[in-house]
Amino acid sequence: MLMKVTGALAPSGNGAEAEALVLRRVDKSYDGVNKVVDALDLDVHPGEFLTILGPSGSGKTSLLMMLAGFEPPSGGIIEIGGRDVSRLPPYKRNIGMVFQHYALFPHLTVGENLAYPLKARGWRKSEIAERVAWALRLIRLEGMRDRRPAQLSGGQQQRIAVARALIYKPQLVLMDEPLGALDKQLREQMQDEIVRLHRELRPTIVYVTHDQSEALSLSDRVAVFEAGRIAQIGAPSELYEQPRTAFVAGFIGENNRIAGTVIASGGEFCRVSCADGAGLEARNIADARIGDRVSLAVRPERLRPAQVADEFRVEVDVADITYLGEVSRVRCRMRDGAEIIWKLPNCGQSARPERGARIALSFCREDARAFPA
Known part of the structure; x- marks a missing residue:
């Protein structure tokens, strides 16, 4: 039985905390010859917001699919919270996932969508009701509990999707271009909302995007991908002011x-x-x-x-x-x-x-x- 959580979503553990996510020499090849992810090493700290940024074909989506468990790595080790999950299926990884197109269940109400991952994990009805109410207050949609996704705006649906990914205190939250389907104004509003939620709850987030301004405004650190490798990783200001390669200089801003x-x-x-x-x-x-x-x-x-x-x-x-x-x-x-x-x-x-x-x-x-x- 998972215990009810009322405070921040900080990683738990005894003694020194393990890194939230560790990758060692991770490869991915779909044909056995060409590597879309090549000998990747990466450490993500507990409570960190890390963005994977890169052009199409750079390997960022393949990396996310391996982290989620939808694709196995061709080589190397993936650890989440100190545990090797390289060969575990998605439902055994204790991760939250936010997709570009919301992935809400259209036949369920907002409250039922939020309750779904809690029911799947065996929470009691009283705990589920309290946690769903908490999540709706968190995203400021208290009056939307009984509405269906089709009755909500795109921004409201994405806020529900983010809350559903956070509601059960996952060790890691993966976001796959979650704002790509929104118009410019809604996208900027959702960026502010995601920053607020991360600041309040401190979940560990790995966020994938090809939008440079999005990466700079949201992240603690940004990893710029080029041909399956990390060309440079650092704070947004470091990447913008001190690019180490011509590729990073040209890709981060004009x-x-x-x-x-x-x-x-x-x-x-x-x-x-x-x-x-x-x-x-x-x-x-x-x-x-x-x-x-x-x-x-x-x-x-x-x-x-x-x-x-x-x-x-x-x-x-x-x-x-x-x-x-x-x-x-x-x-x-x-x-x-x-x-x-x-x-x-x-x-x-x-x-x-x-x-x-x-x-x-x-x-x-x-x-x-x-x-x-």
Whole structure:
């Protein structure tokens, strides 16, 4: 018999807590040759919100299916709460699951949907009633208990789906692009709701998405997937401000890429010559030497109109300007045809350039990173 839980959903245990989730050398291949997940090592801490972020085909969904028990790993070990679950079926893993399309039972009421996992685990009727009432208060849908899913909005249905995944205190909650079916406004509201629930209850969550802004706004840490491996894992600010590879720099947010050749190298920075921008400097992530071809990555919002005293500048032609409310997105071209995006704040401090104008942009060397070309 599972005991009734009235407080936070923090993992339980005696003495030092085991990691909530541990993966060691986990592989997945569907044809025995090509690996969609390749020798993956990962540790998820108790109460952590970890997002798996990556493009289609990067292996993130295959990983989630293995964590849930819907697919067996081709190799390696998966541990949940210190227990090897690599070959256990889903119902023996004590995990909660939230899907993109809600997966609520249409013939059951909201209350019955919430009660279903508790009944399956043998809870008493009095405990189920109390816990369902608690869950409805938690998600602020107390008056919806007797309604059917079809009578609810998409956002309300997803809140019920999240509450159902949390209601029995699982060791791990898996979320598979749960906001993908919602419109932009509802998606943003649900992001706030998920953050609130995680802050109040502290469940361990592994969240899968291809939406970069979603990953940055929700997560304690983000693991960026590339070709079945983790390209980089860290706090959202770390991934955005300090990408370690060109792939991460390009996938997390928008990034300009300026091709050039190293003309001086030493210490943390290198100097690069490029079309319409001789002598640019950047952090030497590539550990490049003189003569090496590199690609400078710099965020559009880090560019600014060049001043006379600025040492580093890029000459560009303004190709197009798009008004986006908070900023204007200025699309420019260098002499070699490379495109440069500049995000100009619409705060009245800077005049918007004219289409076709020749302008000079500058940036701090600390804001640029030199990767292998």
